[in-house]
Amino acid sequence: MVTIDTEHLSDRLPRETLLDAVMGPERFLKPSQLLRDGRAPEIALVARDGRDVVGTVRLWEVDAGGRPALLLGPLAVSPDHQGAGIGSRLMRSALNRAAALGHGAVILVGDAPYYARFGFSAEFTANLAMPAKVDPARFLAVELRAGALAGATGAVTADMDMVRGIIAPVTNDAWRVAA
Numbered sequence: 783m784v785t786i787d788t789e790h791l792s793d794r795l796p797r798e799t800l801l802d803a804v805m806g807p808e809r810f811l812k813p814s815q816l817l818r819d820g821r822a823p824e825i826a827l828v829a830r831d832g833r834d835v836v837g838t839v840r841l842w843e844v845d846a847g848g849r850p851a852l853l854l855g856p857l858a859v860s861p862d863h864q865g866a867g868i869g870s871r872l873m874r875s876a877l878n879r880a881a882a883l884g885h886g887a888v889i890l891v892g893d894a895p896y897y898a899r900f901g902f903s904a905e906f907t908a909n910l911a912m913p914a915k916v917d918p919a920r921f922l923a924v925e926l927r928a929g930a931l932a933g934a935t936g937a938v939t940a941d942m943d944m945v946r947g948i949i950a951p952v953t954n955d956a957w958r959v960a961a
C-alpha cells in the first residue's frame with residue numbers, strides 16, 4: 783500500500799535517486815531551481831511503497847511579486863508507479879498541508895493539462911516573472927485563500943524578508959496567523 787508521509791532525513795538520498803531517474807540532471811537547470819538552491823523547503827512529502835520512496839513533492843517559500851506564496855516542485859512519481867493516482871495524492875496532500883499552515887497561494891512551472899485538475903491556472907501569474915524565462919502557458923498558480931495573489935506584480939524571488947515586511951510589519955510570522 784502506498785502512503786503519503788512527511789519527508790525524513792533518511793528519504794533524501796532515495797528522493798534524489800528518484801528525481802535522477804525521472805527528470806535527470808536537467809532539473810538543476812530549471813528556472814525554479816534558482817529559487818530553491820541552498821534553501822530548505824517549507825513542505826516536503828514523499829510517497830512510500832513499503833520502504834521505497836516512489837514519489838516526492840516539495841514546496842518553497844517565495845515572494846511572488848510582493849505576495850507570500852509557495853513554489854511547488856519538483857513533483858515526481860517513479861515510472862513503475864505512474865498512473866496510479868500517487869501524483870494526485872501528493873498534490874492534494876501538499877495543498878492541504880499548505881492551507882493548514884496558513885499559506886494563501888501556490889505557484890509552479892509545469893504542464894497545465896495536469897495541474898488544472900488541482901485548480902492551477904495561468905491567470906494568477908500574468909503579472910509575475912520567474913527569475914528566468916518560462917513559457918507563460920506553463921507558469922501557473924492556485925489561490926488557497928481568495929485574493930491571496932491579488933495585485934501580485936513583478937519578480938518571484940526567494941527574498942522572504944521583503945514580503946514579510948510588507949504584509950506583516952509586526953512579526954515575521956504574523957502573516958501566517960492572519961491567513
Ligand SMILES: CC(C)(COP(=O)(O)OP(=O)(O)OC[C@H]1O[C@@H](n2cnc3c(N)ncnc32)[C@H](O)[C@@H]1OP(=O)(O)O)[C@@H](O)C(=O)NCCC(=O)NCCS
Binds near residue numbers: 804867896
Ligand atoms: C506528472 C506525474 C507526477 C504524475 O503522477 P502520476 O502518479 O502518474 O499521476 P496520477 O496517477 O495522479 O494522474 C494520472 C493522470 O495524469 C495525467 N498526466 C500525467 N502526466 C501528465 C502531464 N505531464 N500532462 C498532462 N496530464 C498528465 C495522466 O494522463 C492521467 O490522466 P487521467 O487521470 O485522465 O487518466 C508523473 O507522471 C511524473 O513523475 N512524471 C514525470 C515527471 C514530471 O513530468 N513532473 C512534472 C509534471 S509537469
